[in-house]
């Protein structure tokens with residue numbers, strides 16, 4: 647086929663969503679994925695949980711790992727004031743190109759800083775590149791095998807503060823078992839699981855919310 651799935655998703659946004667209206671962009675993507683083609687956006691069911699955790703956290707600084715087509719960037723930033731620092735990392739340039747246009751269609755291009763590259767390479771540069779000391783909220787939605795190394799990297803770079811919240815998508819499907827073991831056994835995190843379903847399906851999935859408790863040592867056995 648000539649176009650990619652992200653490009654067809656973008657086309658659905660351009661045709662069905664109202665420019666400058668984030669809720670209509672979200673609805674257009676969910677309609678496309680429910681009725682035309684499945685795509686790996688966090689979706690509406692897990693998205694509602696994401697919304698509630700974002701609102702209760704009221705973060706001033708947000709980091710998202712894995713932009714894909716920009717659906718969760720739009721979901722998150724439609725809830726937060728313009729002064730919020732929002733940085734989203736995407737390693738796939740084709741996804742990033744579509745995400746920029748989806749975010750622009752939602753009218754949120756001035757609030758979102760999309761950086762292309764690998765999370766492992768970019769996380770250590772966050773302080774220097776953006777003058778950000780710590781992130782109040784981090785959304786993990788890139789690749790399950792990166793979840794554990796990346797949360798360790800965030801800790802090692804001092805990018806988490808007491809009260810920082812890390813929310814991880816897909817902890818059951820595709821699944822991130824080592825990540826779950828780590829955050830649930832660590833004395834430095836308080837974790838809880840939000841049971842839900844894989845986007846646009848009835849397959850079980852969920853989100854893990856892990857709150858950073860501060861720089862402690864020791865590990866619960």
Ligand SMILES: O=c1[nH]cnc2c(O)c(F)c(-c3ccc(F)cc3)cc12
Nearest residue numbers: 686687688712787788789816819820
């Ligand atoms: O790689 C991913 N990155 C981020 N989010 C994902 C996701 O939400 C998925 F459902 C899936 C997924 C893909 C195929 C399946 F059969 C099930 C889940 C993958 C990702």
Ligand SMILES: [Mg+2]
Nearest residue numbers: 688787815816
């Ligand atoms: Mg996901």
